Amino acid sequence: MIPPFALERYFARHEFTARYLLSASDCETLSQAELLDMADPKTRGMWDALRLGYTESQGHPLLRQEIANLYKTVWPDDVLVVTPEEGIFIAMHALLQKGDHVIVMSPAYQSLFQIAVSLGAEVSRWSLETDGVRWKLDLSALQKLYRPVTKLLVINVPHNPTGFHIDAGTQKQILAFAREKRIAVFSDEMYRFSEYSADACLPGACDLYDQAITLGGLSKSFGLPGLRLGWLACKEREIIRRFQILKDYTTICHSAPSEILAVIALRARDRILDRTRKIVADNLDIADRFFAGHHRFFEWIRPMAGPVAFPRLKGTDVIERFCEKLFASRSVLLAPRTVFNVADNHFRIGLGRKTFADGLETLGEFLMAEYP
Ligand SMILES: Cc1ncc(COP(=O)(O)O)c(C=O)c1O
Incomplete structure (x- = not known):
């Protein structure tokens, strides 16, 4: 049986009772x-006239059109609407079998490697390294990890949990390598659109390589995780057809209200994303000041893009115990390294919520009281 999803189980225990969710990866949510x-x-009319029947299995045509508009060369038929986590499950099941080799950027959101392992594939970790100031990814390590049986490369930028990001040149190099070796790429782009400057927003990998599958969704930068809405996009129609076959065994089709709300969100994306970027930018300033003032306790590895960061607690304590004490005494929730399968004393913080400043202030009070 597949092992429990450590991060999801951790959040299931604490997420709805914590006063300050200081490690959320989604951005401030919108109300309906x-x-x-x-x-x-037009979309208001669709909402008012909505009937709660089954929906088109591939996704509402207008929704797929709005999703295709996020890319340069993708057509609505290249898109399959899914719940984001379901998209990972479907893609891994469609692409992998026992004996395959997969290279996964690491640390990683657990399902990005765990499902491959559960299918009998062998996973090699392409590890991000830190010098305490920034996260780095060594392209030459990718060459070394490659084997003739390598079937899939899994990347995730902007990255959860580190906030690492790559530039367009590096993205091209990675995809050129995959093309040369004829391996498919699963590109988790759930945090696209929460970069800190417009030029840091990369093209979808699906635009650049026909064997690249992009996972996108509204849960993070759009602040709409409750819609449970995402998509898989790939220009190779045969791949989308294989995903579609599996979707008949997971959800069959998407939720009718969510599809219409998603069309509304995608049409209003400039407004929604401006709001997100402003919240994240303000919180990043607050984090910079907080960590500068508390360098005795923490190594602040500033994120390069997106709403999460992965700083390190210095010698103060073991991070799991630190998080437990903080939660028990102040109801502030941080996510420790263990839920990301990382050895060093890192923890994730989330920069997307409006309560961030208050949560950080409470963390500061805890530090003063516990470690004077
Ligand atoms: C990198 C990454 N991919 C996929 C997902 C899944 O998104 P959702 O929870 O909306 O299904 C997450 C959620 O945290 C994530 O961080």
């Missing part, structure tokens, strides 16, 4: 009323 206020006459 706020989102509906952004509807144009």
Whole structure:
């Protein structure tokens, strides 16, 4: 049986009781009323007339059109609407079998490697390294990890949990390597659109390589995780067809209200994403100041993009115990290294929530009281 998803189980225990969710990866959520206020006459009409029947299995055509608009060369038929986590499950099951070799950027959101392992594939970790100032990825290590049986390369940028990001040149190099070796790429782009500057937003990998599958969704930068809405996009129609076959065994089709709300969100994306970027930028400033003032306790490895960062607790304590004490005494939730399968004393913080400053201040009070 597949092992439990450590991060999800950890959040299931604490997420809905914590006062300050200081490690959330999603950005400040929108209310349904706020989102509906952004509807144009056509989508408002669709919402008012919505019937709660089954929906088209591949996804509403208008929704797939709006998703295709996020890319340069993708057509609505190159898109399959899924729940993001379901997209990982479907893609891994469609692409992998026992004996295959997979290279996964690491640390990673657990399902990005765990499902491959559960299918009998062998996983090699392409590890991000830190010098205490920034995260780095060694391209030459990718060459060394490659084997003739390598079937899939899994990347995730902007990266969860480190906030690591690559530039367009590096993205091209990685995809050129995959093309040369004829391996497929699963590109988890769930944090796309929460970069700190417009030029840091990369093209979807699906635009650049026909064997690249992009996973996108509305859970993170759009602040709409409750819609449970994402997509797989790939220009190789045969791959999308194989995903579609598996979807008939998972959810069959998507939720009718979520599809219409997703169309509204994608049409209003400039407004929604401006709001997200402003919250993340403000919180990043607050984090910079906090960690500068608390360098005795922490190594602040500044994120390069996205709403999460992965600093390190110095000698103070073991991070799991530190997180437990913090939660028990102040109801502030941080996610320790163990839920990311990392050895060093790192923990994840989330920069997307409006309560971030208050949560950090409470963390500061805890430090003063416990480690004067
Ligand atoms: C990198 C990454 N991929 C996929 C997902 C899954 O998204 P969702 O929870 O909306 O299904 C997450 C969620 O945290 C994630 O961080």
